[in-house]
Every structure is written in C-alpha cells, then in structure tokens.
Amino acid sequence: MNKKLLGLAAAVLTTGLLLAGCAGGPGTPGTSNSAASLRVVGQPFTTEPYGVGLPLDSPYCAQVTQAIKDMISDGTWKAKLDAELQGVSFTPNPSKNPPSDFTPCAAAGNAALVTPGKLTIGIKFDQPHLGYKDGDTYTGFDVDVATYIAGKLGFSPDQIVWKEAVSSQRETLLQNHQVDMILATYSITADRQKKVAFAGPYFVAGQDLLVRSNETAITGPNSLDGKKLCSVSGSTSAQYIQKNYASQVQLVQVQTYSECVTSLLAGRVDAVTTDDIILAGLAAAAAGNS
Numbered sequence: 001m002n003k004k005l006l007g008l009a010a011a012v013l014t015t016g017l018l019l020a021g022c023a024g025g026p027g028t029p030g031t032s033n034s035a036a037s038l039r040v041v042g043q044p045f046t047t048e049p050y051g052v053g054l055p056l057d058s059p060y061c062a063q064v065t066q067a068i069k070d071m072i073s074d075g076t077w078k079a080k081l082d083a084e085l086q087g088v089s090f091t092p093n094p095s096k097n098p099p100s101d102f103t104p105c106a107a108a109g110n111a112a113l114v115t116p117g118k119l120t121i122g123i124k125f126d127q128p129h130l131g132y133k134d135g136d137t138y139t140g141f142d143v144d145v146a147t148y149i150a151g152k153l154g155f156s157p158d159q160i161v162w163k164e165a166v167s168s169q170r171e172t173l174l175q176n177h178q179v180d181m182i183l184a185t186y187s188i189t190a191d192r193q194k195k196v197a198f199a200g201p202y203f204v205a206g207q208d209l210l211v212r213s214n215e216t217a218i219t220g221p222n223s224l225d226g227k228k229l230c231s232v233s234g235s236t237s238a239q240y241i242q243k244n245y246a247s248q249v250q251l252v253q254v255q256t257y258s259e260c261v262t263s264l265l266a267g268r269v270d271a272v273t274t275d276d277i278i279l280a281g282l283a284a285a286a287a288g289n290s
Contacts, residue, residue, distance in 0.1 A: 037265060038283040039213045040090070040276060043220050044206025046240065047096065048275050049103075050142075051198035052149065053122075053182035055174045057109030060153065060181065064199035065102050067152035071145065071202075072098045080144040081203075084129045090280035096204035103188055103198050114180055119155040121146045122165030122173055122182035126258045129281035131184055138162050142183040145202050149181075166255060168234030171195045185278055189236070205275035207237050210283060212264065218271055221245035227270040228252055230260035237273045261286055 052064050071077045077098050114120040123142050124131035130140040143162075150160050165173055165184040173179045174196045185205070188198045211218050218224065224246035231238035233253045242249050252269050254260055260272040261282050272279065 037213050038210055038261070038286050040279045040283060041209040041211060041218065041220060044093070044208045044276050045221055045245075046207040046237075048187040048205040048207060049099065049201035050183075050185055050203040050205060051103060051188040051200040052145075052202065053170060053174055053184075053186045053192075054180075054197040054199060055109070055111050055177055056106075056195075056197050057111040058181070058197055059108040059110060061105035061197050061199045062108065063153060064149055064181065065105060067149040068099075068145070068200050068202045069102070070152065071148050076148060077145075077202075080148075081141055084139075084141045084144070085280075090277065092277060093204060093206060099201045099204055103200060105199060106197060111177060114177060115161060118159050118161050119150050119153065119181075120161040120163055120179045121150070122163050122170065122179040122184055124166070124184045125164045126256050127185065127278055127281055128285040130278060133162075133164070141203070142185065146181075146183045149183075166234070167232045168255070170234065185275060187236075187275075203277070205277050207240070207273060208276040208279055210261075210264065210272040210279040211270070212267075215270070221273075224249040224271065226250070228268070230254065230263055230269040230272045231274060232257055232260070235274060237275075241273060257282055 054061055054064070081092070123138065123140075123146065125133035127140065131142040132138070132140045147157055147160065150157070163173070163179050165179065165182045170182050170184060170186060171192065174182060188201060192198070209218060209221065218227065221241045222245045224241060225248040228250045229238050229241065230252045233255060238251045238253065242251060252263070254263070257272065257274060257278065260269065263269045264272050265286065272282070
C-alpha cells in the first residue's frame with residue numbers, strides 16, 4: 001500500500017470515521033472540514049461480480065480466469081486485498097469472496113495486442129484502494145490483480161501500459177481494440193456480455209450508498225425518493241435504485257466518482273451510489289483531504 005493510501009487510512013482512524021454501516025464522526029458538509037464527514041450506509045443490496053473485460057475475439061479469457069484461480073490458491077489474492085484495505089473499516093462479503101463461481105469463456109479468438117510486446121490494461125485512475133493514479137504511480141487492488149495476471153501471461157510490470165477506463169468508455173475501448181483488457185470495477189452483466197467478454201470474477205462487491213455523516217433520513221435505497229443521487233455515466237447503479245426502490249429519486253450523473261464526492265461534501269447531492277468497496281475507498285480519501 002503506498003504512503004498516500006496509508007495516510008488516507010490513518011485519517012479514517014484518527015477522525016473517528018467508521019465505514020460499512022457505522023456512524024461517522026462530526027463533519028460539516030460544504031466546508032473545508034471534510035474529515036470524517038462521509039459514511040457508507042452499510043446495507044448492500046446487490047451482488048456485483050467484478051470481471052476482467054476483454055474483446056470478444058481476445059485469445060486470453062481462459063488464461064486470465066486461470067490466473068485469477070492461481071492468485072486465490074497461492075494466497076496472493078488475500079495478501080493484496082488485505083494490504084489495500086489496511087486501516088479501512090470495511091470487510092468484503094465473506095460468503096462471496098474469494099470468488100469460486102467463474103464465468104465460462106468462449107473459444108479463444110485471434111485478436112492482436114494493441115501494442116506488440118506490451119499489454120495495454122484499462123483501469124480507473126480515481127478510485128483509492130482499487131485503481132488510482134498518482135503521478136506515474138498506479139496503485140490499488142485492480143492494479144495488483146492486473147499485474148499478477150500480466151505476469152502469468154508472460155508480461156513483466158514494465159511491459160504493461162496503463163490506460164484510463166472511465167465507466168462510460170469501457171465497452172468502446174474493448175470493442176475498438178484500444179486496450180487488451182480492463183480491470184476497472186467492471187461488473188459482469190448479461191447486457192455487457194453481448195458486447196464484450198469477461199474472465200473471472202476476481203472480486204464480488206455489493207451496491208451501497210455513501211452519505212454525509214450527519215445524514216439521518218437516508219437509511220437505504222428505499223428512502224431516496226425526492227433526494228439527489230449521484231453516480232457516474234455508464235454505470236447502472238443509480239438507474240437500478242430508481243427502477244426498484246425509489247422511483248422519485250433525482251439522478252445526477254457525472255464522469256467520475258470523485259466529482260460525486262465533491263458534490264456530496266458541498267451538499268449539492270444527498271447520496272452517492274456504487275459498490276461498497278469503492279465507497280469505502282472514497283470515504284477514506286475524503287477524510288484524508290482535510
């Protein structure tokens with residue numbers, strides 16, 4: 001875990017912020033005192049299997065799935081996840097993790113690498129503990145898994161090209177062969193499987209809500225009618241809540257989750273929704289920015 005993320009985790013502990021369903025410490029939205037001002041509601045209401053996205057004609061699907069199995073069996077999966085979540089009060093669903101039910105792969109295709117001799121991998125650049133870019137350094141669990149997979153495919157770390165893959169662009173990047181694979185908190189869904197292939201999953205998350213610590217009215221997705229809910233373009237999480245829990249929720253969509261957090265801290269939206277592990281990292285980052 002890099003020094004910046006360790007600092008974020010330390011800020012969580014010293015300011016009294018507790019994630020995954022516990023009340024946070026004091027904080028005033030919309031002011032510079034953002035420490036301990038966010039909390040995860042702590043009632044996940046979906047299952048989100050994170051897969052490795054691949055072009056439909058990728059030759060690597062079966063090999064990637066086997067690499068994930070190897071990572072789990074040799075203990076690297078747990079060691080990397082524990083390191084990334086050190087100091088953060090969040091426990092992944094133990095009944096789902098590590099994954100044991102893997103998506104079948106179609107026959108291997110013949111797609112060429114984006115860059116000969118290199119493996120181009122799409123990740124998020126703004127998700128602490130998952131996919132995070134700090135200068136020329138890339139950290140997070142998605143990066144750890146991607147690096148392990150690349151090694152199993154015969155690519156050293158200096159043969160990896162990291163490319164940003166925001167949610168709304170993931171299918172396009174794969175379909176246009178701008179990346180060889182994507183590890184970017186990319187949930188496996190039936191609709192997406194019509195456009196891209198998936199190996200894995202390598203982690204199973206659950207959708208949840210991030211709110212200000214002094215928020216008492218929002219207790220779950222069915223309490224969001226009339227509230228402003230932020231998510232990113234290309235994600236299905238906000239629409240899922242509107243369809244299944246709160247038809248009168250007001251959806252706000254932006255390009256990155258960091259924009260959602262900024263709006264939440266400023267009081268422009270009432271909640272942010274995505275997967276619980278993403279929200280845990282965002283809350284830790286917000287606490288560290290005080």
